Amino acid sequence: xxRLDAPAxxxxxxxxxxxxxxxxxxxxxxxxxxxDVAIPADRPAVTADAAASPWQTVTLPVxxxxxxxxxxxxxxxxxxxxxxAVIHFDxxxxxxxxxxxxxxxxxxxxxxxxxxxxxxxxxxxxRTTTWTQVTVPTTVNLSGVWGASPxxxxxxxxxxALFHYDGSTWTAxxxxxxxxxxxxxxxxDDVWVVGDGGTLLHYDGSAWKK
Numbered sequence: 564x565x566r567l568d569a570p571a572x573x574x575x576x577x578x579x580x581x582x583x584x585x586x587x588x589x590x591x592x593x594x595x596x597x598x599d600v601a602i603p604a605d606r607p608a609v610t611a612d613a614a615a616s617p618w619q620t621v622t623l624p625v626x627x628x629x630x631x632x633x634x635x636x637x638x639x640x641x642x643x644x645x646x647x648a649v650i651h652f653d654x655x656x657x658x659x660x661x662x663x664x665x666x667x668x669x670x671x672x673x674x675x676x677x678x679x680x681x682x683x684x685x686x687x688x689x690r691t692t693t694w695t696q697v698t699v700p701t702t703v704n705l706s707g708v709w710g711a712s713p714x715x716x717x718x719x720x721x722x723x724a725l726f727h728y729d730g731s732t733w734t735a736x737x738x739x740x741x742x743x744x745x746x747x748x749x750x751x752d753d754v755w756v757v758g759d760g761g762t763l764l765h766y767d768g769s770a771w772k773k
Contacts, residue, residue, distance in 0.1 A: 630645075633673055640652040646665055648662075668688075679708050685699050719746045
């Protein structure tokens with residue numbers, strides 16, 4: 564298989580792309596901004612000089628470290644973090660969702676009207692109209708989730724863990740032993756995964772290449 568060489572050998576923690584102009588804010592290492600909302604990575608509020616910066620102060624209903632954010636739009640944002648923290652923004656207010664687990668949550672993604680969350684010890688949560696816990700054939704720490712649809716979902720994790728969900732069955736497609744930390748795709752045949760040691764994987768709809 565062809566190798567996709569990353570420019571640095573260190574651990575890669577996330578991957579994303581979109582078609583927005585480059586001057587539109589996205590995610591950074593310490594915080595995330597979607598629309599006019601700032602989400603800190605490790606504290607419940609972040610401050611900024613409104614006269615000098617587009618960043619705003621946001622007070623959140625949790626004090627736990629947050630690890631991932633996803634939104635379908637400016638009035639539908641989800642963030643997840645330690646101790647089972649799941650919070651939602653409706654365009655006006657951040658609110659805390661009822662806890663289904665006390666485990667740390669590491670990734671969140673939505674598709675087809677559903678929201679999926681993954682975390683440590685094989686934790687997977689799914690929201691349709693309500694939240695449910697999903698059984699996955701693993702107990703490794705899971706770190707990322709992305710899907711082209713609710714019937715075409717990928718999950719990454721420790722020690723090369725890579726799982727696919729087709730709407731009814733989970734299938735393991737483990738890729739080596741390196742921790743896989745993040746996943747993103749533009750379509751079912753264009754999915755990217757990053758991990759430790761400069762790992763970069765690509766799925767073309769039929770096979771993973773590294």
